[in-house]
Amino acid sequence: MTVPLLRMAGICKRFPGVIALDNVTLEVAGGEIVALAGENGAGKSTLMKILGGVYQPDAGSITIDGRDVAIHSVSDAIDLGIGFIHQELNVFDNLDVAENVFLGREPLWGAPFRLVDRQKIRSQTDVLLRRVGLSVPADTPLRKLSLAQRQMVEITKALSLNARLLIMDEPTSSLTLTETDRLIEVTKELRAQGVSIIYISHRLAEIEQLADRTVVLRDGRNAGILSRAEINHDAIVSLMVGRDLQHFYVPPETAGQTELVQVRNLRTKRYPAQPASFTVRKGEILGFAGLVGAGRSELAQTMFGVDRAVGGDIVLDNQPLKISSARDAIKHGVYLIPEDRRNTGLILELSIRENITLPDLPRYVRAGLVSREAEQKTANEMCDKLNVKRPSVGTRAANLSGGNQQKVVLAKWLSLNPKLLIFDEPTRGIDVGAKAEIYQLMRSLANEGVAIMMISSDMEEILGESDRVAVMHEGAITGILERAQCTEEAIMRLAVAVPEAA
């Protein structure tokens, strides 16, 4: 390699309590696809946010075409030809395709009135749309497009900015298989046109298909680089994990056998034609695997009563439950630790104390009034027990790290009397240390006899932590695997069970 297009060297970034990046190096040549692999929390996103101008590095240098550059803002990155396709799309569904592509830099006409030159943005967008192979008119309202098509619009936008380097962060995480294939084709096509791509994905098969090189990060450091010939599933995984998995996850000791929860023909609003039946044993962690959109969260929300069930029964301790609101579920000891802890798990503007006591506030009433002392006492006990790092229990939940926020959500329920705990993506966006603590907590709760359902899109987590794994596909449970049968391949085969109609 002569002069690489991009060279990031010695990049360090520290956040309160975590070293996110420690002396990381990354090179990308012109017209090359570099896959960036690593577990959640390995530092991939942080590294890319530095490249995209969102974060400033504490140390290290970035050169483009051999020249030192400083990227202080997102617009600096854009000026340098770096395009960022975020995992969560930044498009406006109330505007049309062309308006999205040219948002913020519309060509104008009719001088004093600053009118948008609609002809121009549409014709220019049409050209770019052909480049990414998206065959819709430029004036199609975005809300009429599928998620995959919207993603193409984002790519189109980056291309319209003359991006030479595209960062694609988990671009396929919400796509169906055919859409994924399509995206991979487009990515290869862009490479042929000379665009360099940094491709972040948890799906190793995609990396095998696409990458010219793979850079693996682990715990904020370079774990290794694989050349095209060396890229295969096992090589990536061993670099990614690199540590004793047994130690990190807490596998079951003796599997419980008594059935505590029976779910019979439960039908959710999202998939009313797909009844789901399964049992959860006392003291086990039942993993729920599947692709995004498989209906796992909907199942959890229906069991917790925040979504109304279309039909079916839930039996707990041989008692049929009537759950039509979260209130009912809570009364029976069925609790949900939701996926979106910042919007549904917690009320961020309230204090830790107020969040913890909210589900059972009447318990803290003395002489008709809420007793702050009683609340304080329980909140402190729970925070000590779960090791929540906090200035005080009066601290707003918004000011805690992701891991500590998740522990506060857990504290809400552990101060009550859990029988069935449903975790939805329990460790998403949580640093490695807090992750290990949450795994330990889950296991010790199971050992105390709580039945646990764990929805997770993190395959390592599913394999490492579950007693059994239920796999879902488009609302149906396609199989339940005992721990001994669980392999990534077995789970994936069930997760994509039905060939797609699309």
Added chain:
Amino acid sequence: MRKELGIFALLVVLCIVVAILNPRFLAPANLQNMARLIGMYGIFSIGIGMVIITGGIDLSVGSVFALLGVILSIMLTQWALPGALAVLAVVAIASGLGLLHGLLVTRVRIQPFIVTLCGLLFYRGLARFIAGDETKGFGSAGGFEKLQHLATGSLFHVPMPFVLMIVIGAVMWVVLHRSVYGRYLFAVGRNEEAARYSGINSRRIIASAYVLSGLMAGIAGVVLAFYTNSISPSSHGSFYELYGIAAAVLGGCSLRGGEGSIIGIVIGAALLQVLQNLVNLLGIPSSLNFAVMGAVILIGVIADQVFERRAAKA
């Protein structure tokens, strides 16, 4: 607490300035009259404040006053109902209208602004129709002096409406700041979804705030009717909802919901009355009345923002 202190300081400074510029401000008659108005406005402002804390708004209060005034007058003068019964009926009607608003907001899922805007139009029209567009009143108040005492009387020289407001304010303070229900109100106002995920019946809590607002409007409406003693259905209570909203916002309620306090709302209501009084006493043309109020509210909110930003930096 800091927010209340800020607006309280503003109130004190304003009082001192007006008192220096025109000593008549401190005349017992002036103070008494002002306290009477503060009491009346304070009561319904508290109700509107509860709705604002849930993230909603209540625009219907002024028209509800007109409707209640007309009905009360008809009940007492034409039907000759016993005073207590008529008052109870009127307060019940107001609470019922609040419940209706609450159900439309939580069950039919119409935005609070729209629901209560329709209320504002509908009740005004209904009041004018029932009254035949004629001014209603209580005549020389023969037979219901006791009721009139609620509006125009005093207890140890303190005007009755002010006493009422203190009692209601104290009860509501406990309810909002010390009870389970109050905590739920704040939780629902901050994040209805997360409150629901914590097992709170968000819809019932939100609807109940509108009932409270209706109840407060009912009580204030009775006082207002006897205070004016003549109810012209096309103008009675007109704009009052905006005074209530202004008092709540000045007192620290956020229109986004989840923020506010009883003490703040009461101080806010008092501040508005002192401003009214200032316009009268300082010889400012009364046509500028609204302009002065608008300017002061704007300045108050801007000052609050500036302080907040400075506090956030420190």
